[in-house]
Amino acid sequence: MPTNSSPMQTFPLVFHASPDQTIAWRDGAPISVREFLADVRALAAALPEGGHVFNVCTDRYRFTVSLCATLVAGKTSLLPSTHTPDMVRALASFAPDAFCLHDHDDCAINLPRFRYPERAPVRADGETQVPHIDGARVVAYVFTSGSTGAPVPHRKTWGFLVKNVRAAAARLNLLGEARATLIGTVPPQHMYGFESTVLLALLGGLAFSNRQPFYPVDIRAELDAIPEPRVLVSSPIHLRALLANDEALPRASLVLSATAPLSEKLALDAEARLQAPLMEIYGSTETGQIATRRTARTAAWELFADITLTPRADGSDHSNDPGEQTMWASGGHVEVPVPMGDALELIDGAHFLLHGRKADLINIAGKRTSLAYLNHQLNAVPGVVDGVFYMPDESASDSEPVRRLMALVVAPDLVAADLQRALRERIDAAFMPRPLLFVDSLPRNATGKLPREVLTKLIETERNRRAALTFTVPPGHPALAGHFPGRPIVPGVVLLDHALDAISVALGQRFDACRIESAKFLSPAKPGETLDIAYETAASGAIRFTIRAGERAVASGALAATDKHTS
Known part of the structure; x- marks a missing residue:
């Protein structure tokens, strides 16, 4: 196989040994290489003018046919990380001739649109010659968010992708005679899904399923529908959901994971339940995939053959340590040395440890850790379904001398005190989250990631909701007149009135049809004292609440819907 991607070298569009080999499963039916190539040729001939294609097809088969047709037609794909209106405007600015290739009637992308055409089944006796693509051809521009938030394009040539994906297939032992089928829970537009569910099939001589199962029941059904291997x-978020119950799972021959750190426990569970080795993949948009590890057995990552990491002094504006170093990746498919944005520790020439994103390293009161480590510890607490730490941006208006870590957690069966106690056993007190916010779910995207801007908005919403649960009763409140003169305390009815109002605001619903089912007054509340309300909704629909002054409980009670008690 050629070793570089000079303009005189070409690589086949697919690496399958026979035109009758299965390259895809479309809604449970096998698609041969012959049929696939016919679909590619037909779509390439039908594409409109415009040199850049924004491929948003959600069906993985249509996406892959569209990708290949775009390449065969001499056009270039645009693969942004999001499809927001801002991103679409950025694409239009980057490539004014871009059009959107989609497979849904309700597509609302603000670009010229072309719908993927539905065609009758292709005859099996058509042309079978596999197109060869110049290794220097630009296949796609993959976009990431730059330091300013503006999208940054990264050019991907056919030669780069072929060498990278073939190296990955070799590392994963997927180039043997037993041709596996790839089932992806991640979208094909994301770099990991693009490499590991689309290109790995094309360039590894494998097959792929057109579906993208998301919920555990759908993943189980898809595994059951596709023949072995x-x-x-x-991704970790999908695997965690899949393994959340004890239902038997169909066997896999291999499990791949990326997009977020994977815990050893989750890796062990996945290997046991799916009866397959789990390999975690490491890389970046700039370098492509460069290393793997079997997380259930080791914390060390193993570089692909011919890839090297070289430390250099860190001259970035973000480094606070003059002696800090950045690892640069080079060799193999990485055509020019690339600085890595992660904190990497070399073990030897072929192995390294990952300590998280350099931008995620935290220094509080002289103590250092990473958000990745804190997230790992939070999610390892029994009862935590999902959770994430968050470090606010510095602000000139901040009144506190030290920025405080926050955390959002999904833990319906835990109370804050128990979770805080468990965290204190796992992390230094300097990194305890203040506040610790309980939420129903985290807004993860299709790959399981939590975009910072989305997380920031959720925290702002939760903090505003939390603010509604803090109140004071001023000394001049009319209910205090004559109430224990000389040593006034807040009447219980005032406390309960505030509790009802605050919980109504927090839940966004009125409690006209509710009543106070029970109430206990545990200690006196003084005028002007800051009072906090905490509440939780029971399975019965009752809402239990507690009013506190600092650590001291002032009152507690329960609310229940009136119609649950009417006869």
Whole structure:
């Protein structure tokens, strides 16, 4: 196989040995290489003018046919990380001739649109010659968010992608005679899904399923529908949901994971339940995939053959340590040395440890850790379904001398005190989250990631909701007149009135049809004292609440819907 991507070298569009080999499963039906190439040729001939294609097809088969048709037609794909209106405007600015290729009637992308055409089944006796693509051809521009938030394009040539994906296939032992089918829970537009569910099939001589199962029941059904051997290409958030109950799972031959750190426990569970080795993949948009590890057995990552990491002094504006170093990746498919944005520790020439994103390293009161480590510890607490730490941006208006870590957690069966106690056993007190916010779910995207801007908005919403649960009763409140003169305390009815109002605001619903089912007054509340309300909703629909002054409980009670008690 050629070793570089000079303009005189070409690589086939697909690496399958026979035109009759299965390259895809479309809604449970096998698609041969012959049929796939016919679909590619037909779509390439039908594409409108415009040199850049924003491929938003959600069906993985249509996406892959569209990708290949775009390449065969001499056009270039645009693969942004999001499809927001701002991103679409950025794409239009980057490539004014871009059009959107989609497969849904309700597509609202603000670009010229072309719908993927539905065609009758292709005859099996058509042309079978595989197109060869110049290794220097630009296949796609993959976009990431730059330091200013503006999208940054990264050019991907066919030669780069072929060498990278073939190296990955070799590392994963997927180039043997037993041709596996890839089942992806991640979208094909994301770099990981693009590499591991689309290109890995094309360039590894494998097959892929057109579906993108998301919920555990759908993942189980898809594993059951596709014949062995099958590879599950997933992420920690999808694997955690899949393994949340004890229902039996169909066997996989291999499980792949990326997009977020994977815990050893989750890796062990996945290997046991799916009866397959789990390989975690490491890389970046700039370098492509460069290392793997079997997380259930080791914390060390193993570089692909010919890839090297070289430390250099960190001259970035973000480094606070003059002696800090940045690792640069080079060799193999990485055509020019690339600085890595992660904190990496070399073990030897082929292995390293990952300590998280350099931008995620935290220094509080002279103590250092990373958000990745804190997230790992939070999610390892029994009863935590999902959770994330968050470090606010510095602000000139901040009144506190030290920025405080926050955390959002999904833990319906835990109370804050128990979770805080468990965290104190796992992390230094300097990194305890203040506040610790309980939420129903985290707004993860299709790959399981939490975009910072989305997380920031959620925290702002939760803090505003939390603010509604803090109140004071001023000394001049009319209910205090004559109430224990000389040593006034807040009447219980005032406390309960505030509790009802605050919980109504927090839940966004009126409690006209509710009543106070029980109330206990545990200690006196003084005028002007800051009082906090905490509440939780029971399975019965009752709402239990507690009013506190600092650590001291002032009152507690329960609210229940009136119609639950009417006869």
